[in-house]
């Protein structure tokens with residue numbers, strides 16, 4: 001399954017199953033908000049291994065710059081794609097109920113020397129960080145994106161400052 005193929009996507013976001021869709025959605029939203037050209041596809045390292053290999057092998061020629069791969073359980077998708085491309089691959093481990101995602105985390109992160117997968121955290125920060133890291137890579141050659149990233153990081157700083165003010169006023173009330 002591929003969502004509306006855009007002209008020359010610069011990011012390929014792949015997930016091992018449609019059941020990963022809801023968890024991966026925040027990454028899509030961030031890519032869209034930053035105006036990144038992306039495509040989304042469900043491709044499984046285990047159920048559709050030939051398709052997975054072909055996707056990674058063709059990604060460079062298709063001018064994709066970064067691949068994001070999300071998978072749960074015995075999560076070999078990111079590593080399998082990384083084995084078939086020289087593009088940077090960012091892995092999102094998806095938590096399954098069985099082992100709370102530890103299986104996916106270790107399967108994604110423990111790559112052999114020479115075939116890296118930039119693995120992001122388990123949980124809701126994972127897709128966010130995968131998207132932001134992707135944009136940081138793209139921003140190396142795009143000043144417009146770099147400026148937007150600065151604004152994004154500034155908004156995080158402001159959120160923390162606001163949170164601090166709220167906690168301080170809460171504490172003042174407790175101490176009254």
Ligand code: RP5
Nearest residue numbers: 016017019020071072073094
């Ligand atoms: C992985 O197995 C997928 O990425 C998914 O997280 C998990 C379960 O897949 P389904 O059985 O729900 O299709 O390959």
